[in-house]
Amino acid sequence: MTASGRPSGPEVIWARPERAGRGPRPAHTRAEIAAAAVRVADAEGLDGVSMRRVAAETGCGTMSLYNYVPRKEDLYELMVDAVVAEYEFPDAPSGDWRADLKALCRQTRGIMHRHPWVPRLMSPAHGFSPNALRYFEYALWAMEGLDVDNGTKVELLAMLNGVITAYVSNELSTAERARTSPYSPEQEQAARTAYIMRVLAGGAYPRMAKTLTEGPGRFDPDEVFARAIDRVLDGFEAESRRGS
Amino acid sequence: MTASGRPSGPEVIWARPERAGRGPRPAHTRAEIAAAAVRVADAEGLDGVSMRRVAAETGCGTMSLYNYVPRKEDLYELMVDAVVAEYEFPDAPSGDWRADLKALCRQTRGIMHRHPWVPRLMSPAHGFSPNALRYFEYALWAMEGLDVDNGTKVELLAMLNGVITAYVSNELSTAERARTSPYSPEQEQAARTAYIMRVLAGGAYPRMAKTLTEGPGRFDPDEVFARAIDRVLDGFEAESRRGS
DNA sequence: CGTAGTTACGTACAGCGTACGTAGTGGAGT
DNA sequence: ACTCCACTACGTACGCTGTACGTAACTACG
Numbered sequence: 151m152t153a154s155g156r157p158s159g160p161e162v163i164w165a166r167p168e169r170a171g172r173g174p175r176p177a178h179t180r181a182e183i184a185a186a187a188v189r190v191a192d193a194e195g196l197d198g199v200s201m202r203r204v205a206a207e208t209g210c211g212t213m214s215l216y217n218y219v220p221r222k223e224d225l226y227e228l229m230v231d232a233v234v235a236e237y238e239f240p241d242a243p244s245g246d247w248r249a250d251l252k253a254l255c256r257q258t259r260g261i262m263h264r265h266p267w268v269p270r271l272m273s274p275a276h277g278f279s280p281n282a283l284r285y286f287e288y289a290l291w292a293m294e295g296l297d298v299d300n301g302t303k304v305e306l307l308a309m310l311n312g313v314i315t316a317y318v319s320n321e322l323s324t325a326e327r328a329r330t331s332p333y334s335p336e337q338e339q340a341a342r343t344a345y346i347m348r349v350l351a352g353g354a355y356p357r358m359a360k361t362l363t364e365g366p367g368r369f370d371p372d373e374v375f376a377r378a379i380d381r382v383l384d385g386f387e388a389e390s391r392r393g394s
Numbered sequence: 395m396t397a398s399g400r401p402s403g404p405e406v407i408w409a410r411p412e413r414a415g416r417g418p419r420p421a422h423t424r425a426e427i428a429a430a431a432v433r434v435a436d437a438e439g440l441d442g443v444s445m446r447r448v449a450a451e452t453g454c455g456t457m458s459l460y461n462y463v464p465r466k467e468d469l470y471e472l473m474v475d476a477v478v479a480e481y482e483f484p485d486a487p488s489g490d491w492r493a494d495l496k497a498l499c500r501q502t503r504g505i506m507h508r509h510p511w512v513p514r515l516m517s518p519a520h521g522f523s524p525n526a527l528r529y530f531e532y533a534l535w536a537m538e539g540l541d542v543d544n545g546t547k548v549e550l551l552a553m554l555n556g557v558i559t560a561y562v563s564n565e566l567s568t569a570e571r572a573r574t575s576p577y578s579p580e581q582e583q584a585a586r587t588a589y590i591m592r593v594l595a596g597g598a599y600p601r602m603a604k605t606l607t608e609g610p611g612r613f614d615p616d617e618v619f620a621r622a623i624d625r626v627l628d629g630f631e632a633e634s635r636r637g638s
Numbered sequence: 639c640g641t642a643g644t645t646a647c648g649t650a651c652a653g654c655g656t657a658c659g660t661a662g663t664g665g666a667g668t
Numbered sequence: 669a670c671t672c673c674a675c676t677a678c679g680t681a682c683g684c685t686g687t688a689c690g691t692a693a694c695t696a697c698g
Contacts, residue, residue, distance in 0.1 A: 165589045173644025174694045200685065211647040213687080222686065274564050275571065278590055283599055290601035300605045309622060312560025313553060320518050320552065327519065345409045346522055355527050357534040361544045378553060384632060385625035417675025418663045444654060455678040457656080466655065 163224040164279060176217070183208050183218055184228040188265065191229065195329060196267035199225070226271050231279035233265050239284070243292040248383055250292035254285075255310055255379045262318040266326060269319045272311070297390045306386050313378055321371060407468040408523060420461070427452050427462055428472040432509065435473065439573060440511035443469070470515050475523035477509050483528070487536040492627055494536035498529075499554055499623045506562040510570060513563045516555070541634045550630050557622055565615060 168180055186207040191199050201222060205215040219225045237257055243250045262268045276282060286307075293303050328335040350359040412424055430451040435443050445466060449459040463469045481501055487494045506512045520526060530551070537547050572579040594603040 161585060162589045165585070165592075170644060172642075172694095172696050174646080176645070201687080202685080213648075213689095214646050216687075217645060274567050278586070278593070283593065283602065287599045287602050290605055294601075300608065304605065305618065305622065308560070308564065309557060309625070312557050316552070316556025316559060323518050341405060341409070342522070345406045348409075349522070349527065355531045357538075358527065358531050361534055361548065364544065374549065378549065381553070381629035381633070382626070385629040388628060388632070389625070414675060416663095416665050416673075418677085420676070445656080446654080457658095457679075458677050460656075461676060 161220070162278070163219070163227055177214075178208055178210060178218065180218060180228060181232070183215065183225070184232040187225055187229045188232050191267045192265060195326070196270055199229075199267075201225070227276055227279060230268065230271050230276040231281050233261050233268060234279065234281035234285055236261050236264070237281070237285055237288075239288045243288075243294070245295060247293050247296045248387070251289070251306075251310065251383065252376075252379055254289060254292065255314055258311065258314050259318055259375060262314070262322070266322045269315045269322070272315045296386070298386065298393060302386070302389070306382075309382055310379065313382055317375055317378055321375075405464070406522070407463070407471055421458075422452055422454060422462065424462060424472060425476070427459065427469070428476040431469055431473045432476050435511045436509060439570070440514055443473075443511075445469070471520055471523060474512065474515050474520045475525050477505050477512055478520075478523065478525035478529060480505050480508075481525070481529055481532075483532045487532075487538070489539060491537050491540045492631070495533070495550075495554065495627065496620075496623055498533060498536065499558055502555065502558050503562055503619060506558070506566070510566045513559050513566070516559045540630070542630065542637060546630070546633070550626075553626055554623065557626055561619055561622055565619075 169176060183204065187199055187204045190203055190207055201215055202212045204225065205212045208215065219228065237254075277286075289307055290303065293306070296303065324335070327338065331338055346362075349355070350362065413420060427448065431443055431448045434447055434451055445459055446456045448469065449456045452459065463472065521530075533551055534547065537550070540547065542550075568579070571582065575582055590606075593599070594606065
């Protein structure tokens with residue numbers, strides 16, 4: 151394979167050397183480009199991330215970007231890796247796997263809040279980027295005190311991240327909608343609740359009406375999130391006790 | 395507001411009357427258009443769904459589609475509602491909420507397998523389409539025997555659907571990648587495993603290496619899925635027993 | 639020291655969502 | 669019965685996208 155230009159076969163971008171032996175010294179680095187793309191996505195949303203826009207932000211010609219990033223999908227991979235780098239791991243786990251995993255989950259949510267486009271890019275395809283590997287290694291370390299087999303640990307991590315992604319997506323969807331819509335959030339909200347009220351008034355969905363009207367008052371997002379994570383961990387802890 | 399043309403305010407498509415009082419009889423229906431879009435997405439992937447393509451499939455001019463569907467996002471909403479219509483609900487729940495919810499989850503997974511683009515469109519924005527309401531109403535009915543408050547029931551449904559979406563996304567990502575990539579699945583797989591092996595051979599990620607090499611043999615997707623759902627249900631059942 | 643491989647980047651193409659304008663249709667109000 | 673105008677249908681056009689391809693400059697290796 152060649153270090154740039156069209157690849158001769160399917161390639162993971164991380165397998166490409168960043169600098170080829172021959173030719174002029176590249177004017178930019180992957181890290182620079184990733185940072186530029188993240189900047190654009192944070193400021194203008196994921197749809198604002200186009201090759202032209204990122205190239206401009208990086209300070210190079212549009213097509214020069216393709217020397218660093220063969221396909222747009224690879225740019226996404228760089229972006230995810232760049233934000234996964236924001237995790238801060240202690241020198242060693244505390245020994246309390248539950249607390250350590252919960253802290254990890256809080257960090258995941260924090261990253262997604264800082265970079266609302268992350269949930270949309272979540273995919274197993276990005277599971278082997280350098281920083282994802284760092285994350286995975288630490289998570290496995292933190293789980294050493296958890297008495298279940300390796301497969302179950304992997305399943306636990308997958309479920310935690312799945313739940314977090316789903317939860318934060320819901321959390322952010324209103325905000326993201328507001329960013330895109332030409333109307334004010336109040337107008338949007340008003341239109342939706344008006345519609346729902348009209349539907350429920352029809353009486354065709356009595357259980358739903360009851361559930362939505364006599365809903366509980368507790369809506370603190372942090373609490374809902376913590377509760378969700380706790381429930382997932384509960385399930386696996388029970389399994390560990392059963393197994394040992 | 396007017397029934398077609400640019401809306402005068404933010405609108406849910408379901409609040410628009412399908413047929414206006416005045417003017418010529420529309421040549422197509424929402425159902426027809428949704429079916430056409432679903433056909434295209436099933437055959438060519440979600441990226442194949444363009445307004446032009448769907449219009450052609452429906453048999454009308456590109457811009458005529460905008461009489462039925464003001465924005466592309468609304469087309470997505472029609473598509474999701476169309477596949478949510480595939481749920482088959484019994485006349486009444488069995489009384490065993492666990493079994494009923496599990497059956498519902500299996501149906502969700504089935505729908506996502508038949509329409510691999512569904513996970514990408516999962517969003518709370520689609521939670522109030524007519525068929526989503528039918529789903530929600532039945533699910534609440536099925537949970538009448540579960541002794542937790544309404545808020546918890548909503549959280550359970552959200553978590554189940556989140557976990558299913560994440561799980562099926564993982565399940566499908568390889569297939570979807572194969573559909574898009576110009577290389578054979580074997581080539582893709584070979585490139586990825588070669589890369590991972592090289593990384594793990596470096597010794598920087600010992601726990602990960604151990605986990606991946608001495609992984610368990612049980613990989614039956616149906617089992618992994620059932621186990622995940624069961625664990626979620628376990629957590630909530632425990633909570634119900636604690637509460638009552 | 640040539641030369642092959644790399645970097646840089648402009649041009650060009652096919653496709654996208656959709657704003658806008660025009661023509662024709664048919665139900666509601668007089 | 670007749671008029672009016674909201675509505676349907678649809679062609680054209682604009683600005684945007686990802687990226688294939690060609691060209692020119694540069695540098696490390698044989």
